[in-house]
Amino acid sequence: MRSTRFWLGVVVPVAWVVISVAAFGATWSRLPDPLATHWGMSGAPNGAMPRITAFALFGGASLLAAIAARVAMSRDHGIAQLVGGATFTGLLFASFGVVTVLVNLDAASWQDAHRVGVPLALACTALAGFGGALATRLARALEPARVAVTSRPSIGLGATERAVWSASTKNGALLFVAFLVAVAGVVTWSTGGSWYGVAGCLVSALLVTALAEVHARVDDRALSLGFGPLGFPRMRVALDRIVHAEITTVHPMSHGGWGYRGSLTILGRAAVVVRGGEGLKLELRDNKTLTITIDDAATAAGLINDLVARRR
Amino acid sequence: MLIRIDAAAISDLHEQIAAQVRRAISDGKVTPGEQLPPARELAASLDVNMHTVLRAYAALRDEGLVEMRRGRGVTIASAGTSRSRVVELARELIAEARRHGMPLKELKKLLEELS
Numbered sequence: 269m270r271s272t273r274f275w276l277g278v279v280v281p282v283a284w285v286v287i288s289v290a291a292f293g294a295t296w297s298r299l300p301d302p303l304a305t306h307w308g309m310s311g312a313p314n315g316a317m318p319r320i321t322a323f324a325l326f327g328g329a330s331l332l333a334a335i336a337a338r339v340a341m342s343r344d345h346g347i348a349q350l351v352g353g354a355t356f357t358g359l360l361f362a363s364f365g366v367v368t369v370l371v372n373l374d375a376a377s378w379q380d381a382h383r384v385g386v387p388l389a390l391a392c393t394a395l396a397g398f399g400g401a402l403a404t405r406l407a408r409a410l411e412p413a414r415v416a417v418t419s420r421p422s423i424g425l426g427a428t429e430r431a432v433w434s435a436s437t438k439n440g441a442l443l444f445v446a447f448l449v450a451v452a453g454v455v456t457w458s459t460g461g462s463w464y465g466v467a468g469c470l471v472s473a474l475l476v477t478a479l480a481e482v483h484a485r486v487d488d489r490a491l492s493l494g495f496g497p498l499g500f501p502r503m504r505v506a507l508d509r510i511v512h513a514e515i516t517t518v519h520p521m522s523h524g525g526w527g528y529r530g531s532l533t534i535l536g537r538a539a540v541v542v543r544g545g546e547g548l549k550l551e552l553r554d555n556k557t558l559t560i561t562i563d564d565a566a567t568a569a570g571l572i573n574d575l576v577a578r579r580r
Numbered sequence: 581m582l583i584r585i586d587a588a589a590i591s592d593l594h595e596q597i598a599a600q601v602r603r604a605i606s607d608g609k610v611t612p613g614e615q616l617p618p619a620r621e622l623a624a625s626l627d628v629n630m631h632t633v634l635r636a637y638a639a640l641r642d643e644g645l646v647e648m649r650r651g652r653g654v655t656i657a658s659a660g661t662s663r664s665r666v667v668e669l670a671r672e673l674i675a676e677a678r679r680h681g682m683p684l685k686e687l688k689k690l691l692e693e694l695s
Contacts, residue, residue, distance in 0.1 A: 423582070431584035432625035434617055485617070487625035564609065567582050 272410060276351050276403055277341030281334030284362040288330040291369040292323045303372040304381035311383035313371075326365035333358035340407070346522025348407040353524055356400030363392040404535075420512055423570035425578070433571050434485040435564050439543045442480035442526060449473040479527040482542050484562050486571050488578075491550070493540065493560065495528075505558065510576055511551040513569035518547040518561045532556055548572075581609050581616075585626060593628055597636035605645055605656060605664040616646065616654040643667045 292299070296319075305322050306315025317325070333354045340350035371382035425431055453469025456462075478496035485492045491510070493503040523529040523539040530538040532552070539559040548565040550558045550572070562568065581604040585596040604610050616622075619637060623630040637654050640646045645664050647657050657663070677687045 423584075425584065426586060426588075428588035429584050429586045430626050430628075431582060432617070432622060433582045435581065436614070485621075485625070488627070564582075571582065 272406055273341045276355070276407055277338050280355065280403070281337040281358060284358040285327070285330045285334050287362045288326045288365040291366045292319075292327065295369050295373055298374050299369065299372050300375050300377050300381070302378050303368070304375075304378040305368060307384040307389075309386070311385040313378060313381045313383070316378040322368065326361050326368070329361040330358055330365070333361065337403075341410075346519065346524070347410050348404045349522065349524035349529070351407045352400045352404030355403035356396045358396075359399040360393065360396035363395055367392060420573050421515060421566055421570040422573055423567060425571065425574035427578075430488065431571055431575075432485065432487045433564075433568050434483070435562050435568065436481065436483045437542045437562050439480045439526070442476055442542070446473045446476035446480060449476060480542065482540055482560065482562065484548075484560060484568065486568055486575070488575050491568075491572065495540075505550065505552070507572070507576055507579060509552050510572060511553060512576065513572035514549050514551070515565045515569050516547045516549040516559060518544055518559060520544050523559070532558060583622070583626065585628070594632045594635040594639070597622075597626075597628075597633060598639045601636070601640055602643075602645065602664050602668055606668055610656050612656050612658045614656050615652075616656070618653060 299319055301319040302316040303319050303322055304313035304315070305317040305325075306313065308314040336354035337351050337358065340347050340354060343350065367384060367388065371384055372378065375381045423431075449469055450473035453466050453473060456469060457466045478501065481496055483494040483499050488507070490507055491505045493505075495501055495503075518539070518541060520526055520541050520543075523541050526541045526543075528538065528540055532538045536554070536556040538557075540561065541559075542561045545561065546563060546565050547559055547561045548568050550560075552558060581601070583597060583600040583604075585593055585600070587593070589596065591599075601610075601616065610616075616637065617625070619630050619633040623633045626633075637646065637648065641648050641654075643663070644659060645657055645667065646654050648654050674684070674687065677684070
């Protein structure tokens with residue numbers, strides 16, 4: 269597996285850094301200064317940056333992504349998510365850098381740069397997304413094999429007993445971030461900023477709020493999750509889908525950060541990460557896993573295992 | 581918070597539910613201000629009548645362990661944590677006195693004398 273590490277951690281990252289740097293380096297004297305770096309919804313350039321700043325931004329971001337990819341390879345856990353994210357970021361900045369250079373080439377001033385439409389921006393994002401997903405998939409083989417389950421927690425639920433378990437977990441820091449983003453939205457609005465800037469801030473604030481809090485309940489039918497202070501949106505995992513439950517320690521970075529990470533349908537692996545630490549890990553049918561950071565995970569895992577055993 | 585009840589046990593279901601909440605409070609599994617699950621939801625999860633759950637919640641309110649407010653649901657009272665331990669012990673004491681045939685009046689007198 270040394271070659272996979274070498275490719276994903278060295279060859280590919282070096283390639284995107286070289287592309288970003290070379291795109292600017294090879295065309296330096298043919299670029300206007302400042303050069304166009306932002307385009308409106310209509311495709312016309314509407315923002316510019318000094319040439320050296322643009323170079324530092326694209327080169328620097330590519331380099332940081334490359335370092336992240338290299339670091340991912342020296343870790344034991346969360347290699348796939350981290351290298352996937354790094355590859356996505358690296359390819360995104362490299363492709364945006366190349367596009368920026370090409371449309372500015374030989375323009376008299378930044379206003380004369382070629383138009384960049386939404387499709388081109390989407391194509392770059394799709395390319396980066398594809399690269400990131402591929403890197404994630406390849407790197408998964410580097411992850412340590414899943415250790416066989418040695419303990420199956422139980423709460424010793426009797427045949428005539430009925431039980432329900434519920435718990436909530438909050439992340440104050442994330443709530444504060446959501447608050448700051450909302451404030452940024454209000455400031456944007458009051459200073460006459462663009463409407464999509466305001467809407468973007470408010471939507472982000474709502475999303476972060478929803479992911480800063482999770483409520484969980486286990487009864488004899490399902491594990492139900494509710495996000496945010498209102499417990500909405502909801503998610504339900506029927507007990508029939510659960511093979512067994514165990515306790516785990518969650519490292520947010522090994523899941524690629526906070527929030528709802530991964531996808532059960534596409535990747536077969538998802539995690540609800542509100543904070544680091546104690547968590548509940550569910551082994552689902554079809555080899556899927558769902559991890560949830562929650563307090564009192566031992567009781568939840570015990571109850572789930574007892575209820576699942578009863579259904580068989 | 582885990583609430584487990586046993587239909588085959590001698591004590592009533594509403595008493596079992598109240599006892600489980602009491603225990604969760606004194607164990608610190610729930611903290612003051614935290615909401616208890618809505619009665620309807622808990623009743624559905626435990627497959628019991630909603631009035632059974634409401635009866636349990638009413639008992640906890642009378643003991644000063646939870647607060648019931650319209651529109652805000654049932655929340656753990658701020659004094660709940662420290663109080664629940666005392667309530668738990670008091671219940672044990674009453675049960676013990678009853679087992680030994682001591683009337684409630686005599687128990688009250690004993691408590692007054694001792695304090």
